[in-house]
Amino acid sequence: MNYTIALAGNPNSGKTTLFNELTGAKQHVGNWPGVTVDKKEGTYKKNKEINILDLPGTYSLSPYSAEEVIARDYIVKNRPDAVINIVDGTNIERNLYLTLQIIETSIPVVVAVNMMDEVEDSGIVINFEKLSEAFGIPVIPIVARKGKGLDKLMEAAVRVADDKTVPKELKIFDxxxxxxxxxxxxxxxxxxxxxxxxxxxxxxxxxxxxxxxxxxxxxxxxxxxxxxxxxxxxxxxxxxxxxxxxxxxxxxxxxxxxxxxxxxxxxxKPKTHIETGSDKIDKILTNRFLAIPIFAIIMYIMFALTFSENLFFVEGLLSPGIWLAGVAETLWGYIGSGVDALVANTSPWVYSLVMDGIIEGLGAIIGFIPLVLVLYMLISFLEDCGYMARIAFVMDRIFRKFGLSGRSFIPLLMGFGCSVPATMATRTLDTEKDRTITTILTGFMPCGAKLPIFAMFVSTFFVDGSKTLITYSLYMLSIVVAIIVSLLLNKFVYKSKASNFVMELPKYRVPTLKSIGIHGWEKVKGFAVKAGTIIFISTIIIWALSNFNANSFNGVNAANNEDESIMAEMDESFLASVGNVVAPVFKPLGFGEWRPTVGVVTGWIAKEMVVVTLAQLYDEDVNLEYLEEFFSAYSEEELEELGFEDGVYDEEAAFDIYAEAVLWEGGDENALRTMKNDIKTDAAAYAYMAFNLLCMPCFAAVGAMKRELKTWKMTGAAIGVQMLTAYVVSFIIYNVGSLIF
Amino acid sequence: MTLNDLKTGQTGTVQSIGEKGPMRKRLMDMGVTPGTTIKVIKVAPLGDPIEVNIRGYELSLRKDEAKNIKIEI
Structure with a gap:
C-alpha cells in the first residue's frame, strides 16, 4: 500500500532527527507555496511505498504563524494516511497540547515519545499503556538519535493507516x-x-x-x-x-x-529536581557577566573557521572554509586548462564563451560551495546544541530596538565575510518578516569582495592620511544604513510593533554528526541547483553584453579585427551603450559617466570585478607602457611575490597582476588618473564606494536571496529596496559632501 | 502583582494573562494558563528578556510581556 505519513511535533522535539533516521540521507527539500518554510519529503528507507513528510515544528495549531497554518492545513485538508506526533518525553506536558489538537482532527495518529534515554536518566517513569488507553491510539517510546524503537513506531503507523483508526473522542471540554x-x-x-x-x-x-x-x-x-x-x-x-x-x-x-x-x-516524576548537565552549562553560558564575552568568542570562532586566512592568529593558517574554497578553485583551474586546450583552436567568440562565460560562471558557483558548507554546518551545530536560542536571548534587547530578533545577528555578522552563506543563514530566523528583512540587510554588509573597491578608491582619492578612517567609516555606514532600513521596513511595510519573544529555551544536547552533515549537504545542494542557475545565466548575459556589439553580426568587427573575431572591445560593446544610456541616472550621485556605470554592472558578477573593469576601461591609464614603467620600480623578489613567474616581468600577465595584486590592495596611488575626469571629487568617489557597497549584491548572493525568499516578486522587491537605498544614501553623501568640502 | 515583580528564583501562580489577542493565545499555547506555577530562573545579561520555568521547561519572554501576566505568590 502507498501511504503518506506526516511527522508533526514541537520544535526541539527531535522531529528532524526522526525524519533523517526514517528516510536516510535521500530527501527532497522543497517549499510550501508562498512562504519561506522548508517542505521536506522522503521515503521510508525500509519500505519505499511509504512517503514521509516533515511538517514544520509547531507548538499548537492556532493560526498565528506561517508554520502553524501550514501544519494544520496539511493535516485537515490533505488528510495524510497517518500522522506521527513526536513528543519530547522530558517535557511531556507542553508537548501533549499539540497532541490533543491533532487528535481533534480525527485523523489516524501515533504518538512517539522521544528522548527516552534522557527521560530514564532523569528518573521519570511514563506509563505508556495508560496514555495509549486514554487517547485510544498507540503511544510508542523511541530514542530517535539512536534509532531505537523506530521499527515499532512505523509498524504502529502503518497499522493505524490500514485500519483508519480514529482516536477516541476525548472528554476535554465542559x-x-x-x-x-x-x-x-x-x-x-x-x-x-x-x-x-x-x-x-x-x-x-x-x-x-x-x-x-x-x-x-x-x-x-x-x-x-x-x-x-x-x-x-x-x-x-x-x-x-x-x-x-x-x-x-x-x-x-x-x-x-x-x-x-x-x-x-x-x-x-522524581520529587527533587536533579540538576542536569544542561542546567550547569547554561549557568555559565548565560551568566550575567560571562554571557557576552563567551558569545563574542563563539562568534569570532565561527567567523574565523569560515573566512579567516590567519586562523586563530596563526600566520597563513587557512580556515576550513577558505582552504576548501582554494582546493575547489585549484581543481576547477585544472578543469579550466583542460577545457582551454580543447577549445583553443575554435573561433575567438566560442573560446571566450567557454572560458570567460561558462567556465567563469560555473567557477563562481563552485567557489562559494565550501563557504556555504562550512558555515551551515557550524550553524546547524549551534542550532542543534541549543545555543542559537541563547544567542537570541542574549542579543534580543539590542536587536528588538531595530525591529529584529537576536537571531538576525548571525546572518548579519557573516555578511562581513560573504553574502552568500549569510543570506542562506536567514532560514534559522523565527518569522517570515525577520527572514525577509534580514535577507535585505545582509546585502548591505561590506563582504570580502567589496574590500578591493574600497582599497583602490581610498588609495587613489584619499591620499593624505585618513585611509583607515575612510574604510572604517564605510563599515559604520553599512551598519547605520542597515539599522535605518530595518526600522523603515518595520514601520512602513510591515507596520508591526516589535515581534513577540515568547520562545522556548531548549535543553543543551550534543548534536549528531549525521544531522549536521545532512544539513550542510542539503544547503549545498539547494545552493548549487537553485542559486547556481541564476548565477550561471546572469554571468553569461553580462559576458555577452560586454563582448559584443551591433557590428558583431554584420561582419564589420570580423573585417576589422586582426584575428577575424566578431567580438568587440568592452568600451565599444553593448554594455558600454547601456552604460551611456543609464549614466545620466547617476549624475546626481557624482559619477554619471558610462565607465563608472559599467563598473557597477560588472560588480554584480562579483564585487571585486568593479576594480578589474575600471582598469580595463581606463586603458589610457593602464596601457602596456604604464605597466612596464610601474613594475620597473619593483625588485625581482617583489615581482615574484606579486605573481610574475621567476620574478621576470611578463607583458601578458602584467594587466591581471596589476588589477588583482596591486589595485585590489590599493597598491598604486596614481592608479587610474583619467578616472578623475569622470569621478571628479572625493565626495563623488565616496558616493561611488557607498553605491557599490549598498546596491544589489553579486548574482551569487541574488541566487541565494531567491532561494530564501522563494518568489521572484519578493526577490525583486528586496533588490528594489537595496537599489533605492544605495541611490538615496549615495545622493545624500555626494550632495552634502560637495557642500562641506 | 505581575510576573515582572518576581525576583530571580521566586515562584508564583499565574492568575490571568493580559488582554485577548495573538500574544495571549501564544502564551497560553505555551502552557502559561491560570493556576500554573511559574518560576523566574534568570534575567538576560542586558537586563531583558527573562527566563522562567513553567510545566518543567524553560521559556523566555520580554519584560513587556511579563508585565501582563498577573501572579500570586
Whole structure:
C-alpha cells in the first residue's frame, strides 16, 4: 500500500532527527507555496511505498504563524494516511497540547515519545499503556538519535493507516463548550447533504471547524458564509457567558487541565529536581557577566573557521572554509586548462564563451560551495546544541530596538565575510518578516569582495592620511544604513510593533554528526541547483553584453579585427551603450559617466570585478607602457611575490597582476588618473564606494536571496529596496559632501 | 502583582494573562494558563528578556510581556 505519513511535533522535539533516521540521507527539500518554510519529503528507507513528510515544528495549531497554518492545513485538508506526533518525553506536558489538537482532527495518529534515554536518566517513569488507553491510539517510546524503537513506531503507523483508526473522542471540554461546538456543527452541516461515501471525512472536518469557530479562530471564522454568521454569533455569545466572557482562554485552560490530570496519572516524576548537565552549562553560558564575552568568542570562532586566512592568529593558517574554497578553485583551474586546450583552436567568440562565460560562471558557483558548507554546518551545530536560542536571548534587547530578533545577528555578522552563506543563514530566523528583512540587510554588509573597491578608491582619492578612517567609516555606514532600513521596513511595510519573544529555551544536547552533515549537504545542494542557475545565466548575459556589439553580426568587427573575431572591445560593446544610456541616472550621485556605470554592472558578477573593469576601461591609464614603467620600480623578489613567474616581468600577465595584486590592495596611488575626469571629487568617489557597497549584491548572493525568499516578486522587491537605498544614501553623501568640502 | 515583580528564583501562580489577542493565545499555547506555577530562573545579561520555568521547561519572554501576566505568590 502507498501511504503518506506526516511527522508533526514541537520544535526541539527531535522531529528532524526522526525524519533523517526514517528516510536516510535521500530527501527532497522543497517549499510550501508562498512562504519561506522548508517542505521536506522522503521515503521510508525500509519500505519505499511509504512517503514521509516533515511538517514544520509547531507548538499548537492556532493560526498565528506561517508554520502553524501550514501544519494544520496539511493535516485537515490533505488528510495524510497517518500522522506521527513526536513528543519530547522530558517535557511531556507542553508537548501533549499539540497532541490533543491533532487528535481533534480525527485523523489516524501515533504518538512517539522521544528522548527516552534522557527521560530514564532523569528518573521519570511514563506509563505508556495508560496514555495509549486514554487517547485510544498507540503511544510508542523511541530514542530517535539512536534509532531505537523506530521499527515499532512505523509498524504502529502503518497499522493505524490500514485500519483508519480514529482516536477516541476525548472528554476535554465542559458541557457549555460542548453545547456550543455541537450547535456550530449543526449550522455548518445544515447547508449540504452529506454524501455517504465522504461522510466520515467531511464530518471530521466540520467537527474540527466547529471547535475552531468556538475557539475564535480567525481563519476558520473568516470562511463562514453570510447565512451562517448571525446564528453562529448568537451561539458564541451564549457560550461566552458561561466561560467568564472568554471562551478562547477557557478552551486552552481546559486542554491543559486535561493534560495535567492525565500526566499526574501516567507519569511519575522524581520529587527533587536533579540538576542536569544542561542546567550547569547554561549557568555559565548565560551568566550575567560571562554571557557576552563567551558569545563574542563563539562568534569570532565561527567567523574565523569560515573566512579567516590567519586562523586563530596563526600566520597563513587557512580556515576550513577558505582552504576548501582554494582546493575547489585549484581543481576547477585544472578543469579550466583542460577545457582551454580543447577549445583553443575554435573561433575567438566560442573560446571566450567557454572560458570567460561558462567556465567563469560555473567557477563562481563552485567557489562559494565550501563557504556555504562550512558555515551551515557550524550553524546547524549551534542550532542543534541549543545555543542559537541563547544567542537570541542574549542579543534580543539590542536587536528588538531595530525591529529584529537576536537571531538576525548571525546572518548579519557573516555578511562581513560573504553574502552568500549569510543570506542562506536567514532560514534559522523565527518569522517570515525577520527572514525577509534580514535577507535585505545582509546585502548591505561590506563582504570580502567589496574590500578591493574600497582599497583602490581610498588609495587613489584619499591620499593624505585618513585611509583607515575612510574604510572604517564605510563599515559604520553599512551598519547605520542597515539599522535605518530595518526600522523603515518595520514601520512602513510591515507596520508591526516589535515581534513577540515568547520562545522556548531548549535543553543543551550534543548534536549528531549525521544531522549536521545532512544539513550542510542539503544547503549545498539547494545552493548549487537553485542559486547556481541564476548565477550561471546572469554571468553569461553580462559576458555577452560586454563582448559584443551591433557590428558583431554584420561582419564589420570580423573585417576589422586582426584575428577575424566578431567580438568587440568592452568600451565599444553593448554594455558600454547601456552604460551611456543609464549614466545620466547617476549624475546626481557624482559619477554619471558610462565607465563608472559599467563598473557597477560588472560588480554584480562579483564585487571585486568593479576594480578589474575600471582598469580595463581606463586603458589610457593602464596601457602596456604604464605597466612596464610601474613594475620597473619593483625588485625581482617583489615581482615574484606579486605573481610574475621567476620574478621576470611578463607583458601578458602584467594587466591581471596589476588589477588583482596591486589595485585590489590599493597598491598604486596614481592608479587610474583619467578616472578623475569622470569621478571628479572625493565626495563623488565616496558616493561611488557607498553605491557599490549598498546596491544589489553579486548574482551569487541574488541566487541565494531567491532561494530564501522563494518568489521572484519578493526577490525583486528586496533588490528594489537595496537599489533605492544605495541611490538615496549615495545622493545624500555626494550632495552634502560637495557642500562641506 | 505581575510576573515582572518576581525576583530571580521566586515562584508564583499565574492568575490571568493580559488582554485577548495573538500574544495571549501564544502564551497560553505555551502552557502559561491560570493556576500554573511559574518560576523566574534568570534575567538576560542586558537586563531583558527573562527566563522562567513553567510545566518543567524553560521559556523566555520580554519584560513587556511579563508585565501582563498577573501572579500570586
Amino acid at each position: 458541557s457549555n463548550i460542548n453545547t456550543a461546538i455541537d450547535a456550530v456543527y449543526e449550522v455548518l452541516t445544515s447547508d449540504y447533504n452529506v454524501s455517504k461515501r465522504d461522510a466520515v471525512e467531511k464530518d471530521a472536518l466540520n467537527y474540527w471547524k466547529a471547535i475552531k469557530v468556538v475557539e475564535n479562530d480567525d481563519i476558520v471564522t473568516g470562511e463562514l458564509t453570510n447565512n451562517q454568521k448571525p446564528e453562529i454569533i448568537a451561539i458564541l455569545g451564549e457560550a461566552e457567558k458561561y466561560a467568564d466572557g472568554d471562551t478562547e482562554a477557557k478552551i486552552a485552560d481546559l486542554r491543559y487541565k486535561f493534560i495535567t490530570n492525565l500526566v499526574s496519572e501516567s507519569v511519575k
